[in-house]
Amino acid sequence: MTEAPTIETATPSAPIPDLSASPVHVPGHTLRWTTANVDEGLPGIVTPLTWSLYFPPTEQTMRDCWVDLGVMPSSARRIPSDVDGRFLSVAYGHAIANVDNMGQMAARVPGGSAAMMEEQLFGSVQAGGLPEPRGWTKMRRYPIVAVKFPIALRHAIKALPQLAEETERWWLRRAFTLAEADLSQATAALVAAREMFERGLSVHMPLSMAAQGLMGQVQNLAESAGLQSGGELIKSDEGTAEFELVRDLWRFARDEIGIEDFIRGHGYHGPREGLVDSVVWREDSSMVTALAERYRARGDVEDVDDLVARRRREHDEAVKRLHTGLSPARRKLASALIGFASQVPAWRETGRANILRGVDVARASARRIGEHLADAGILADAGDVFFLTIDELAAGRTNRYAELVARRREDHEAYGRLDLPHVWHGTPRPVVRTADGSTADEARIESLTGLGVSAGVAEGTVRVIRDLDDAEIEDGTVMVCKATDPGWASLFPLAEAVVTDVGSAMSHAAIVCRELGLPCVANTRTGTTDLRDGMYVRVDGTVGTVEILGEAS
Structure with a gap:
């Protein structure tokens, strides 16, 4: 384990605009925050509409998850007004996570610790955090977790495939028909999309928490048997939603399926697909056609079926190497753990697919709302809709829209020139990028x-x-x-x-x-x-x- 001596800081090289009224600048005060991993799903700068889809649903489902798993008491369900009491927030347009609060939760799970969570998240333990809970403070909820965790996990495992089928049908019914919706229908669909998005999160969250713990246990098992990495021991027996995407892209490249079938299966994907304002394959199928051309041009690329067979052989070899370092009794336990952990990839990717379908219906709804508001002269451009929140659009106070959009567009451009440090206390001190996009002199590295x-x-x-x-x-x-x-x-x-x-x-x-x-x-x-x-x-x-x-x- 590596000990990081300091938390990264940075000094701004240009004035930062007044952000007191910005819905995408709500920083903490004293605890440690980071963009690590959060910007995987929300890359770059989020617009007010995107953030209003994710918050409060993401914060609320995370709190509900910790309560349902027994880690937090029921009284902690309500989202606190103090930002430092939350798990997620946003600063200078960047989605951020509360390192200290996440660590405190991880430490209250049997076998978990704040240090382990930070090691998995950052590759090192960052200095300056809250003290690691110990003794009774750490263990007092263990009995409750022991009872509630398996119940919540079984419920989520059972709910996942049913929700996936329901979400897919809902996405096909809504995302491809909203172009004809009137303003009230599109607004209702936007509100419903946030509700479906939250349902997807409510199942995805406990499975993600369990996946994190399972991965840690597999890694510990691998290290005890002398293996360097536990990752090679984890393989989904059935593949994931990602596998189906790649398989269907191969099929499309070979003219085995048409573009319409591909889009109806995977059209909610695309660049920066977690952002409501992004353009996905459903809206621009030329991106898929270009990808298929690359596949055709590289005839030597391993076929997906051959890849699956190779990956299965590599997995079996890794398990054999693991068994050679274990006693017969521990081999049985190891096989059971690895078998259960093989569900992790499917949990994660199926859950993400459910969430992304919710994002895509929100996207389709917002575009239609923007068209109506632009046609009515309320917005100068249909794309201005992304600088309003879902609640503002649902309230329909259109006389304020132009002023809000103008100010928020200006903020959005300013955020795009800022980079945040890796970890910081309270409000981050951003670095302003130069015209060529750099923030520091390039150094030669080996x-x-x-x-x-x-x-x-x-x-x-x-x-x-x-x-x-x-x-x-x-x-x-x-x-x-x-x-x-x-x-x-x-x-x-x-x-x-x-x-x-x-x-x-x-x-x-x-x-x-x-x-x-x-x-x-x-x-x-x-x-x-x-x-x-x-x-x-x-x-x-x-x-x-x-x-x-x-x-x-």
């Missing part, structure tokens, strides 16, 4: 260290991808990006390895790379700035290193 989240070693040429719209993957490419979401899934089979700035063993890139058998190093923090297109690198997804073997030409 290697990067992060978290090894998908085992294996691969060499290739760096391709830094900052915008999925412009992604180009060629033979021998090491894909380097800040983070990934399901919209990136179609690029993974075209890469030799993946390197991300943020993430953990349970991040999207880690799960997909393990399923596909690709080496992955997550949480390098500076991969997209320290690595440059054309560099030749060796990625070790077992130990978590990226070694630069040659400079960019």
